[in-house]
Amino acid sequence: MAKEEPWKPAKTDKSERLFQLTCVLLYSERGLTKRELFHSVDSYRTDLQTSNEDDFALNKKFERDKSDLRDMGIQVSNPDPKSDPDDMRYTIAADTFTWPEDIEFNAQQLQLLNLAAQVWAQASLSSDANRGLVRLRGLGIEPAATDLIGFAPRLRTHEPSFLPLSQAIEERIEVSFDYRKPNGETAKRHIQPWLLRNIDGQWLLVSWDKDQKAVRNFLLKRVVSKVVFRTEFVNEKESEIIHFAAPDQAIVADAIRDLEEHSARQVATLRVKKDSQAWFHFHLEDQAGDTADVSMSYMDIHLLAEELSEYAMDIKVLGPSELDKVIRARFEAVANAHA
């Protein structure tokens, strides 16, 4: 190259700092202490010129970098967890860069993976999925000429509770949040979160309710506070995050089946006006007469009421009578809110 500029550590470039930290750790066989790392990574060393190893900001930066690496699957560990924090030696687990032997995808499969990664409309999950895709591409498979064009399935997460709950499930952390029932009652719930389940676009938390001592399902859109990771005091001064034991997968599967059976048992019947939007919605094209009756099962009467309110002018509820009441109460609330 024509002119060679000397490289300076770009203090702002996080990617190069993380990359250098990774390389330094990989070079070392017996691991490096925090102090050694501070002197081996340019960005930390630059910080040391105006501070020292005990500097709060520097230590915080190191902790954050370490957690970023772990979040991205670079397994930073210390072989001897019992040692003094200053003597702890950090390494990167040997299998971090070793893929299973048979991990090979054909071009068609890579396309499916592409489509699966694009499913996430929400920024943070979309970036996790896309980073994963960049790694899979790094394995070297060429995507095929596409025949999956013209199709864009999307999963949306409107609820701010989605990310903290998925992290809590992944790390098995007990949480608490305020939950507002459709009747307006709000209560603090103490939960061991098991699984986030998407049912027809609604996100549901399948969990163990600590207060009720029973399996409970929560609709994420009814979570009305921040999700708090629960902590307990381990001595007078310090507290720790409360973890719980992994749920038996058979119990989680039972919980999902119970909910499905519950939904199947609840049936609503409607009378639909011919050739209305509701008529199209329920695919009643061939039915004779000016009206037709349809039945459907439902998971939650308030969710059904919300769905049906789009067709309020085209339908009459034949049963259950509670559904009619709920729909009316919702419209009354709307009228009052806009009086």
Place this chain on the structure above:
Amino acid sequence: MPKIKGFNGEDRYNFLLALVGYLGHRDEVALTEVADHFNLEAEYVVKALKSLNDATAQVAGFEQWPFYVDVDLLEDGIVSLTTAEVIDDVPRLSTRQAAAISAGLSYLAGIPEFAANADVNFLIEKIAAGSSRGLAEVISIAPGSVEAGADLLRLAILQGKAVSCEYINRKGEKSVREIEPLRIDLTAGVWYLRGYCPINHGVRNFLIEHMRAIQILDRDLSTEATQVGEIEDATYVADVTDTAVTVEVTPEAYRLITEFQTVSEPKDIGSGTIRTEIMVGHLPNIGRLIAKYGGAARVIAPAEARDFVRKYALAALGEAESSDSREIE
């Protein structure tokens, strides 16, 4: 697809690792091929290669240069990683990466289009195996239902043909339409067709459940339709003639603001209530859009929009005549 615009520090770090692994398996490869492979601009790849060459590591007091990309070859557009000391492959997927892709795959598996695709389940297993700590199930997706007509529309898209159908719009008006289909969107259990409408000269959004008697026509897409670039994901795309409506939503109605393109930054005004502005094309539609949330969404201004909502709710209760009242006797 990764877009450079949205690439942050973590994304770039992730790319550097993948790039080393990718190049490690090859001798010499054209720069354009690398860029195409990762769907990035060549310039971005060159900068990343420079970062590899610039990377140093202090090892026991000595400076090491873990990577070397041949700079002379690079001038000729050839990438060759001749030294790679510590990294010889791409890192395995992180738990979150695996979970996000895997949930995306289960979503596909629940769509009739892919239900019979053996690759989907094969991939879910492989992704779990390729993750660094195995895969604990965090997210699961209940299978969705088929939308009649979606198959036929997909076929028309693949063949590049226009379709005709009977369509009922949101006002309840029926018409026979010709649409040039471009993409099928599935969001929250609702299927939409994004298609070029020759009458409106633009891309429009059609509810597939509102279509019937769909027929594939023996007519190719118009030039206008084939020149439509990337289609926005937002279901409601704002137009210059739209009216700005100020709304307040509680968590139960957050969906309203993610489905619209908001024009002002959503503002938390306390106890989880968010205030923002949305653009509404046909103002009378606001009644149906807001009433659905049963009081969890509230129009603040303009007064005309509040009026539409109140009248819609009253009409639904049978207490007033709405402009488009179509009650069953």
